[in-house]
Amino acid sequence: xxxxxxxxxxxxxxxxxxxxxxxxxxxxxxxxxxxxxxxxxxxxxxxxxxxxxxxxxxxxxxxxxxxxxxxxxxxxxxxxxxxxxxxxxxxxxxxxxxxxxxxxxxxxxxxxxxxxxxxxxxxxxxxxxxxxxxxxxxxxxxxxxxxxxxxxxxxxxxxxxxxxxxxxxxxxxxxxxxxxxxxxxxxxxxxxxxxxxxxxxxxxxxxxxxxxxxxxxxxxxxxxxxxxxxxxxxxxxxxxxxxxxxxxxxxxxxxxxxxxxxxxxxxxxxxxxxxxx
Amino acid sequence: xxxxxxxxxxxxxxxxxxxxxxxxxxxxxxxxxxxxxxxxxxxxxxxxxxxxxxxxxxxxxxxxxxxxxxxxxxxxxxxxxxxxxxxxxxxxxxxxxxxxxxxxxxxxxxxxx
Ligand SMILES: [Zn+2]
Numbered sequence: 001x002x003x004x005x006x007x008x009x010x011x012x013x014x015x016x017x018x019x020x021x022x023x024x025x026x027x028x029x030x031x032x033x034x035x036x037x038x039x040x041x042x043x044x045x046x047x048x049x050x051x052x053x054x055x056x057x058x059x060x061x062x063x064x065x066x067x068x069x070x071x072x073x074x075x076x077x078x079x080x081x082x083x084x085x086x087x088x089x090x091x092x093x094x095x096x097x098x099x100x101x102x103x104x105x106x107x108x109x110x111x112x113x114x115x116x117x118x119x120x121x122x123x124x125x126x127x128x129x130x131x132x133x134x135x136x137x138x139x140x141x142x143x144x145x146x147x148x149x150x151x152x153x154x155x156x157x158x159x160x161x162x163x164x165x166x167x168x169x170x171x172x173x174x175x176x177x178x179x180x181x182x183x184x185x186x187x188x189x190x191x192x193x194x195x196x197x198x199x200x201x202x203x204x205x206x207x208x209x210x211x212x213x214x215x216x217x218x219x220x221x222x223x224x225x226x227x228x229x230x231x232x233x234x235x236x237x238x239x240x241x242x243x244x245x246x247x248x249x250x251x252x253x254x255x256x257x258x259x260x261x262x263x264x265x266x267x268x269x270x271x272x273x274x275x276x277x
Numbered sequence: 278x279x280x281x282x283x284x285x286x287x288x289x290x291x292x293x294x295x296x297x298x299x300x301x302x303x304x305x306x307x308x309x310x311x312x313x314x315x316x317x318x319x320x321x322x323x324x325x326x327x328x329x330x331x332x333x334x335x336x337x338x339x340x341x342x343x344x345x346x347x348x349x350x351x352x353x354x355x356x357x358x359x360x361x362x363x364x365x366x367x368x369x370x371x372x373x374x375x376x377x378x379x380x381x382x383x384x385x386x387x388x389x390x
Binding site: 034035036037063064065066067068070096108109146147148149150151152153154156157158159160162164165166185186188194199246247249251253254255256257258259277 | 281284285286287288289291292293294295296297298299300301302303304306307308309344346350354357365367368369370371372373374378381
């Protein structure tokens with residue numbers, strides 16, 4: 001077949017998975033990233049109709065706010081043999097940077113996607129390549145575990161932490177310190193989870209928190225029963241494996257909170273995936 | 278460290294791992310809500326106001342023991358009332374190509390502390 005059909009011969013010579021491009025196409029790389037200092041390297045190989053091999057190598061520095069950052073590479077006529085994306089700088093963990101490789105027409109706002117070549121999360125040890133990488137969604141990986149220091153509210157105000165736009169969180173544990181003023185009253189702190197509008201989890205602590213006392217409240221997924229060391233720590237349960245979307249919140253609600261009461265030292269652990277925005 | 282000019286919360290805009298932190302103001306606490314209602318800087322929805330009025334009347338008619346939460350406080354604790362100028366630093370989508378992503382609600386901004 002190849003001997004009397006030059007096009008088929010060319011195709012065989014170039015390999016079995018190459019894409020023939022007319023030269024009007026664009027290779028688009030889209031990155032969604034939350035890690036600092038990340039720079040991506042996009043490289044690949046091409047074969048022109050005369051049999052000449054060429055390579056390309058470009059950089060993309062994605063933003064750190066999980067919004068889409070794109071890079072458009074004009075293609076030339078010939079066969080696209082391979083494309084690979086690797087980490088050029090920075091060290092995103094699994095779930096912090098997601099890459100999508102597409103072929104289409106036009107660029108910028110006029111880009112019309114035609115083919116998806118590869119899509120996956122990328123880290124210092126995991127490349128995304130075509131051919132080779134499976135098409136995977138941003139939530140398919142193991143995610144990364146992060147410790148986050150939250151906002152310290154003003155006196156008599158409550159804690160509220162919001163899942164960032166483009167992120168998905170599994171809340172593993174949450175800790176905050178609550179100091180009561182000398183005003184005599186039994187405070188009843190609770191941790192609430194809401195979807196931005198509707199509260200769906202309400203976990204009141206199992207003690208009365210009196211005046212002039214400091215207690216560290218600790219909530220963790222997997223605890224079956226609340227308990228206390230009766231001095232400075234109170235432990236409460238969180239729902240297990242709860243995946244929280246962007247705009248969902250982790251809040252305190254403190255019964256009988258007084259003007260001089262203070263929440264502080266807000267720290268929590270989440271498993272994070274990137275959904276992108 | 279930044280201080281939110283709306284809620285007074287303080288936070289680091291960049292966390293120890295180098296990632297961005299997006300502050301969003303908490304809803305009003307019971308103390309803040311009671312104060313805001315007195316100063317009329319917030320208003321409740323009619324159904325919420327009716328609930329509060331009924332609790333106020335009940336507290337006056339049959340006061341609860343000193344060590345118990347008043348009915349009014351129970352109603353206030355059940356309400357999730359956002360601050361009128363609530364800030365939310367989260368992005369509202371990716372925005373136009375080449376442009377910074379738009380922030381949801383910047384309102385009164387922050388002060389370095
Ligand atoms: Zn605020």
